[in-house]
Amino acid sequence: MPPAATTDSHLLKKDHLKGFLRKLSKEYRLVAPVRNRHSDVLFTVIDDLDGMEIELTEPPQNSLKQFFLPQQEQLSTYSVTPEGYEFHPTQAIIPPTVYFGVHPCDLSSVLYMDVVFSRRQRDPFYLRRRQGSVLIGINCNFPSPNCFCNATGSGPFIEMGSDLQLTDLGDRFLVETGRAPGHALIKRWQGFFSPAEAKDRAARYQAFLEARGRFSRQVHVEQAIRRLEAGTVPEQVWEDLSLRCQDCGGCAYVCPTCTCFTISDQQRDAVSGQRLRNWDACTFAGFTAMAGGHNPVVAKTAAIRQRFEHKLRDDVRLTGRPSCVGCGRCVGICFGGTDIIRFVERACQGSL
Amino acid sequence: MTNSINEIENAEVILVSGSNTTEAHPQVARRMLDAVDRGARLIVIDPRRTRLAECSHLHLALNPGTDIPLLNAMMRVLLDEGLADELFIEMRTENFLALTGVPLPLINQAAQLYGRARKAVICYCLGVTQHVCGTENVQTMANLAMLAGHIEKKDTGVDPLRGQNNVQGACDMGALPNMLPSYQAVHNEDFREKFERAWGARLPEDPGLTLVEMTHGGAQGVIRGMYIMGENPMLSDPTLTKVEETLRGLDFLAVSDIFLTETAQLAQVVFPAACFAEKSGSFTNTERRVQMVRQAVAPPGKCRADSEIIIALANRLGYAMDYDSSAEIMEEIALLAPIYGGIYHDRLDQGWGLQWPCWDRDHPGTPFLHKYYFTRGKGYFMPTSHIEPGEMPDHDYPLLLMTGRIYHQYHTGTMTRKSERLSRESGQALLQINPADARALGLRRGETVRLVSRRGEITLAAEITEQVALGMVYATFHFSDAPINLITNNAFDTGSGCPEYKVCAVRVEKIMTN
Numbered sequence: 001m002p003p004a005a006t007t008d009s010h011l012l013k014k015d016h017l018k019g020f021l022r023k024l025s026k027e028y029r030l031v032a033p034v035r036n037r038h039s040d041v042l043f044t045v046i047d048d049l050d051g052m053e054i055e056l057t058e059p060p061q062n063s064l065k066q067f068f069l070p071q072q073e074q075l076s077t078y079s080v081t082p083e084g085y086e087f088h089p090t091q092a093i094i095p096p097t098v099y100f101g102v103h104p105c106d107l108s109s110v111l112y113m114d115v116v117f118s119r120r121q122r123d124p125f126y127l128r129r130r131q132g133s134v135l136i137g138i139n140c141n142f143p144s145p146n147c148f149c150n151a152t153g154s155g156p157f158i159e160m161g162s163d164l165q166l167t168d169l170g171d172r173f174l175v176e177t178g179r180a181p182g183h184a185l186i187k188r189w190q191g192f193f194s195p196a197e198a199k200d201r202a203a204r205y206q207a208f209l210e211a212r213g214r215f216s217r218q219v220h221v222e223q224a225i226r227r228l229e230a231g232t233v234p235e236q237v238w239e240d241l242s243l244r245c246q247d248c249g250g251c252a253y254v255c256p257t258c259t260c261f262t263i264s265d266q267q268r269d270a271v272s273g274q275r276l277r278n279w280d281a282c283t284f285a286g287f288t289a290m291a292g293g294h295n296p297v298v299a300k301t302a303a304i305r306q307r308f309e310h311k312l313r314d315d316v317r318l319t320g321r322p323s324c325v326g327c328g329r330c331v332g333i334c335f336g337g338t339d340i341i342r343f344v345e346r347a348c349q350g351s352l
Numbered sequence: 353m354t355n356s357i358n359e360i361e362n363a364e365v366i367l368v369s370g371s372n373t374t375e376a377h378p379q380v381a382r383r384m385l386d387a388v389d390r391g392a393r394l395i396v397i398d399p400r401r402t403r404l405a406e407c408s409h410l411h412l413a414l415n416p417g418t419d420i421p422l423l424n425a426m427m428r429v430l431l432d433e434g435l436a437d438e439l440f441i442e443m444r445t446e447n448f449l450a451l452t453g454v455p456l457p458l459i460n461q462a463a464q465l466y467g468r469a470r471k472a473v474i475c476y477c478l479g480v481t482q483h484v485c486g487t488e489n490v491q492t493m494a495n496l497a498m499l500a501g502h503i504e505k506k507d508t509g510v511d512p513l514r515g516q517n518n519v520q521g522a523c524d525m526g527a528l529p530n531m532l533p534s535y536q537a538v539h540n541e542d543f544r545e546k547f548e549r550a551w552g553a554r555l556p557e558d559p560g561l562t563l564v565e566m567t568h569g570g571a572q573g574v575i576r577g578m579y580i581m582g583e584n585p586m587l588s589d590p591t592l593t594k595v596e597e598t599l600r601g602l603d604f605l606a607v608s609d610i611f612l613t614e615t616a617q618l619a620q621v622v623f624p625a626a627c628f629a630e631k632s633g634s635f636t637n638t639e640r641r642v643q644m645v646r647q648a649v650a651p652p653g654k655c656r657a658d659s660e661i662i663i664a665l666a667n668r669l670g671y672a673m674d675y676d677s678s679a680e681i682m683e684e685i686a687l688l689a690p691i692y693g694g695i696y697h698d699r700l701d702q703g704w705g706l707q708w709p710c711w712d713r714d715h716p717g718t719p720f721l722h723k724y725y726f727t728r729g730k731g732y733f734m735p736t737s738h739i740e741p742g743e744m745p746d747h748d749y750p751l752l753l754m755t756g757r758i759y760h761q762y763h764t765g766t767m768t769r770k771s772e773r774l775s776r777e778s779g780q781a782l783l784q785i786n787p788a789d790a791r792a793l794g795l796r797r798g799e800t801v802r803l804v805s806r807r808g809e810i811t812l813a814a815e816i817t818e819q820v821a822l823g824m825v826y827a828t829f830h831f832s833d834a835p836i837n838l839i840t841n842n843a844f845d846t847g848s849g850c851p852e853y854k855v856c857a858v859r860v861e862k863i864m865t866n
Contacts, residue, residue, distance in 0.1 A: 243406055244385060246378050247759060247777075264772060278773070286776035293798050335382040336374075337389055 010175045010186060010193040011200060012166070017173070020192045022049055024098050024185070028134065031067060032100040033060040043067070043099075056101050056138050056168065059147070059327065063106050063256030064099055068113060068129045071253075073277045075125060075263065080271045087275070096132040102162065104155035105147075105327040107137050109256035111161050112315075112323050116259050125277070134181050137162035139204075141211050146328025148219040148341065154325040156211040167204045174204045217341065221312070224344040225322060228313040237346045242303040244336040245283060251307070251330035251339060252281030257323045258307075260287070282306040308343050354509035354721040355473055356707065357639045361387050362507040365469035367462070369397040369419065369493065370479020370854075374404050375759040377513045380475065380638075393469075395462045397422065398479060399754065400784075400826060401819045410462050413821060416754055416855045417483055417741040423492040424736070426463040427499050435467030436499050467500050471507040478515070478756070482854045485739035487847030492736045503722055503731070514638035515763075517628070521636030524691065524708070529849075530559035534689030550688055553671065562849025568594045568842070571601030579606045579665075581658060582625065586614035587764035587832055590840040590851040591807050608661055613766045614832055624655040631657035633678035634700060636708070640718070642695050643705035741855035742843025745823065749805060749857035751789065754826045755840060756854075761830035769830070781834035782815040784826040785860065790816045793862050802861040803827070808838035811863065825860065829853075 012020065024030060025046065034044040035055045043060045046052055074090045102110075110130075117126035140147070140156040149155030158165065163182035166173040174196055177183050186193055227233050252258040262280040267273040280287055283304055288297045297306065315323035324340055331339045360366060360383040373381040381404060388394050388407065396408040397419070405411040414422050430436050466472050474497055480489045493510055502508040514520045526533040532555075536543035544555050561575070567585045569575055578599070589595045599605055599618050607616040608623035616622045628635075630651040636642045651657070656664075659678060666673035675681050679697040686693055691709040699706060699713070706717040722731075745752050760778035762768040769775060783803060785795070795801060795814050802811050803825075812827065812834040820826050829836045841856035 243403065246374055246381065248378060266772075280773075284773075284777060286773075289776075335378050337382075337385055 008177045008183070008186075009196040009201060010177075011196050012173045012175050012193055014171055014173065016192050018049065020189060021046075021054075021100065023189050023192075024100075025049060027096070028098040029095040030098050030100060031064075033058075054101060057142055059103050059105075059140075059144055061254070061329070063254070063327070063329070064102065064110055065113070065256050065259075067097070067099070068110070068126055068133075069117075069259060069261070069279070071279050073125060074274050075277050076275045078265070078273055078275060092128065094129050094132070096134070098134045098136060100136045102135055102137045103140055103327075104137065104158035105149045105152075105325040106256055107135060107158055107161045108149075108152075108154035108325045109323075109327075110135065112257050112319070112325070113259060115319060134164075134185070135162045136164045136182075137166065139165065139167045139208070139211070141168055141207050141214075143211060143215050144328065145216050146331040146341075147215060147326060148217050148221070148328060149326035150212060150215050151219045151221040152322055152324050152326035154321075156215075157208045167207060169200065169203050169207065172200075174200050219326070219341050219344050220348050221322060221324070221326070221344055224347040225312050225316055227347055228309060229316070233347045237343070238305050239301045241338040241343060241346065242299070242301050242305070245303045245338045246335040247283065247285070247299075247303065248335050249281040249284055250333040250335065252283060253279060254329040254333050256325060256327060256329070257311070262287075282310070304338055304343070308340065311340070312344075353511035353513070353639045354503065355507070355511050355639065356641075356719045357383060359507045359509070359720060360384055360473055360475070360511070361390070363387055363392055363469075363471050363473045365393045365395065365465050365472035367395045367397070367466055367472065367474045368404060368408075369474065369476040370481075371475055371477030371513055372398070372400075372402045372404065372479075372756060373475065373477070373513070374402070374407075376477065376515065376757050377638075378759075380513055384475070393465050395465060397462075399821065399824060410458065410465065412458055412462055416752060416824070417485075418738065419480060419483070419489045420485060420492050420736050421738045422459065423489075423496050425459045426466065427496055429460050429463035430467045430496075430499055433464065433467065435464070436501075466496075466502075469502070471505065472500065472502045473507070473509050473511055474502075475511045475513055477513045479854060481512075481845070481848070481850055482852060484742050484843050484845055484852050485736075486845035486850050486852075488734075488736040488739060491734040494731070495733050495736070498731045498733065504724075506720055509720055509722075512638075517637060518635040520638055520640060521634070521642070524636055524689070525685070529562050533685065534691045536689075547688060550684070564589060564844060564849055564851055567598055569598045569601075570594070571597050573598055573601065576602060577604040578602055579608075580615055580619075581608050582610075584609070584613040584615045584764040584766055586618065587835055587837065588829060590837050590853065591842045592835055592837045593808060594842070595837075608658065609766065610655070611766050611770070613764065623661045624653065625661065626651035626655045626657045630655065631659075631678075633657075633659070634682065634695075634697075634705075640707045640721075641705045642692070642700060642708065642710075644697065644700040742852050743806075743841045743855070743857045745857045749859045750823070751858050751860060752824045753803075753805070753839065753856050753858040754820075754824065754854050755829055755836050756826065758828050758830065761828065763830065765830040765832065781810075781812040781827060781831035781836070783812050783860070784815050784817050784820045786820050786822045786824065787816050787818060788822050789825075789860070790814060793860060795860075795862060800863055802863055803839060803858055804861060805839040805841075805856055805858045807840070807842070810834045810836065810838055814860075825858065 021030060030046040031043055032046055032054045033041050034052045035041050041055045041058050041060045043062050043064060076087045076089045078085050078087045117123040137158060143156050160178060162178045164185060165176045165178055177186055260280045260282055261277050263275060263277050265273055265275050285295060285299045289295045311324045312322050331341050357380055366384050366387060373384060384394060394408040395410045396405040397412045397414060398405055399413055399416045474493055476493060483489060497503045497510045530538050532538055532543055532547055538559050548555055566575055567589045585595050605619045606621040607619040608625045609616050610625050610627045628645060629648045632645060632647045634642050634644055663673045663675060682697050686695055694710040694712040694715045695706050707719055710717045758778050760774045783801060797816050799814050800811055801814050802809055827836045839858060841852055843852040
């Protein structure tokens with residue numbers, strides 16, 4: 001939608017982007033999508049602004065998940081004393097970090113993770129990484145072939161959630177300020193910015209309209225959500241897709257909103273060890289297996305059921321929107337052709 | 353593979369034999385399933401009802417060890433139905449004979465599907481080769497492909513799926529008893545001379561021994577010293593009691609590996625090796641693609657790359673071996689191994705590597721083989737007929753045991769069993785047994801049973817499943833606590849020296865407590 005006239009918006013010339021980032025990098029750790037020498041784009045900690053190529057169009061292969069919920073994180077160490085186990089929580093110093101160039105899908109997923117890790121119980125390990133983080137988003141003018149954020153309500157442009165939100169207008173960025181830290185950044189380095197005019201806001205709206213027309217897929221997420229809620233997805237769909245799932249866990253690992261984890265203790269020697277938290281996935285049989293071997297989830301017919309019901313039904317009930325953000329990462333990684341787009345297509349079949 | 357992996361996606365018919373592809377080669381299975389989604393027909397020949405068999409259009413659940421009669425029957429159908437590619441046979445092959453077989457409706461259907469397809473590939477794996485007649489099985493497969501003419505075009509071919517990242521490269525580099533690098537035969541004087549000039553040393557004129565000839569030599573075997581690299585015969589070779597006797601009887605054993613394996617524990621000297629992420633060089637995968645591997649992290653402690661260990665060892669043994677980098681070794685490979693003639697690190701550094709044969713610097717590599725001619729000239733129809741497995745079930749040992757792999761573990765588990773997550777998914781040896789057989793023995797799910805053959809016995813847990821047919825059981829060789837190769841038979845394919853891991857006779861005993 002066109003931004004309201006009251007929105008606080010500014011212009012940043014592209015020539016001045018690096019200068020602005022250099023200022024930011026003096027006070028923050030800077031993370032941005034970087035194209036490496038094998039031409040993969042990955043969110044990377046920028047330690048040399050001049051030696052790295054920041055890529056703002058092609059979406060990064062990793063999401064921001066690993067920065068807030070690392071694939072493996074030490075929660076504490078322990079020692080065995082005559083009195084019993086003694087736990088020493090791991091102290092981690094997380095520098096205040098600016099995440100720059102975050103696409104709307106990844107912004108939405110951080111907002112979702114905030115709900116997961118602070119709604120009922122506050123997760124101190126997540127929150128200490130999240131607190132003091134600044135999110136600078138970039139709207140997507142050119143969605144990638146697997147993208148379908150238009151169908152999940154999380155893109156291609158976003159109105160809320162970031163501290164600063166950029167839109168590429170050719171030689172300049174339109175910069176909108178979302179939350180207080182964004183205002184503070186603009187104020188702190190106001191020399192880089194000039195006020196946006198009505199024609200800039202009109203150009204942003206035009207870019208948004210054009211981006212909406214550039215999606216190459218039409219994925220009927222809303223219809224699948226309704227069918228899941230109504231219980232009209234045929235059993236055969238679950239069975240067919242579960243049979244094809246190759247159990248690699250790739251979907252959960254690349255997914256920006258899959259937050260399942262397992263905590264395990266690793267013994268170092270007879271009297272000490274560490275407690276680790278690792279990513280896990282509901283599609284793994286071992287995730288639900290009970291002691292003694294019984295598994296309430298029959299892998300062959302229901303391995304992927306939990307995953308899709310959670311994202312497209314349970315989270316809709318809980319938060320009003322699906323926790324699939326339409327980034328398409330699982331579509332590219334899936335070995336068996338059981339990604340969420342295939343599920344949505346199968347679930348919606350026969351609707352005429 | 354005669355094909356590239358991606359070509360599988362374009363095939364109209366895919367015939368998979370003796371390959372549990374979704375578990376053993378997921379990346380290849382992914383292409384097969386993509387092809388199915390695009391309308392390809394999938395035929396699976398496997399005694400077990402594997403995941404891939406469930407996804408197939410036709411599952412030919414043959415009795416283990418009867419590949420040749422089955423494939424011959426398919427050829428009979430092709431001939432009877434006029435589906436043989438007569439022009440191809442006339443122009444490109446010789447010694448074609450009418451082979452007889454047993455016509456069954458399913459075989460008929462499979463043959464029709466395969467024969468009538470415009471583009472069809474055969475993928476096979478160890479279920480074909482780990483038999484006393486492994487060589488003949490492969491020859492029969494080649495006969496079938498030649499008969500249907502499914503070999504000279506893109507998206508058609510015969511594809512053995514190699515199991516390890518670099519097993520193809522090891523064979524290419526002459527890690528075979530009868531071959532110098534690039535499949536230049538040891539017995540050929542010209543080839544030997546070429547290498548002797550380059551290396552400044554005399555080379556033996558006779559082929560060496562195959563793996564099992566070495567590890568089954570016995571306590572007084574002719575081989576007195578061994579240097580074993582990245583291999584764990586104390587778990588992977590058949591009849592482990594014999595392997596242990598042989599290795600313990602050596603005068604000297606050195607092992608290099610990244611962990612202290614069962615084999616390394618018997619060694620006098622153990623070299624800690626660097627793993628894939630700790631060294632630079634190239635691997636050659638199943639589609640003959642040579643790819644760069646770049647060091648990501650430094651090796652821990654005193655670990656060194658295999659090449660560094662070999663170079664240091666050669667120098668201590670009095671041979672001045674001098675290479676400064678793996679790129680320099682690659683230059684020597686290009687010099688001496690014609691199929692690698694145009695492969696250099698600077699070329700590999702760009703893009704996704706090169707597929708051999710790649711004859712010179714300007715050659716773009718070869719996505720699929722045998723386009724205009726076979727290596728020997730004309731394709732040869734090698735007539736084959738049924739060969740009985742080395743041991744079949746009988747009164748005392750009424751069940752047929754097949755061995756193989758499962759998804760979450762890799763080979764002897766030296767690496768994968770170190771992972772807590774993989775062990776959670778599959779952490780113990782299981783014996784797959786048909787529900788009817790389990791009922792007859794009074795077994796419950798997960799019950800520990802004794803598995804007995806003429807060679808030995810182990811205990812492991814029963815997994816009751818219809819994946820295996822009545823009279824068959826299946827187990828994996830990943831677990832050192834239930835070493836299945838104490839059980840397997842001491843029979844080999846005389847052509848390749850490959851052990852018959854896929855068939856032996858066993859008995860399952862219920863363990864009585866109290």
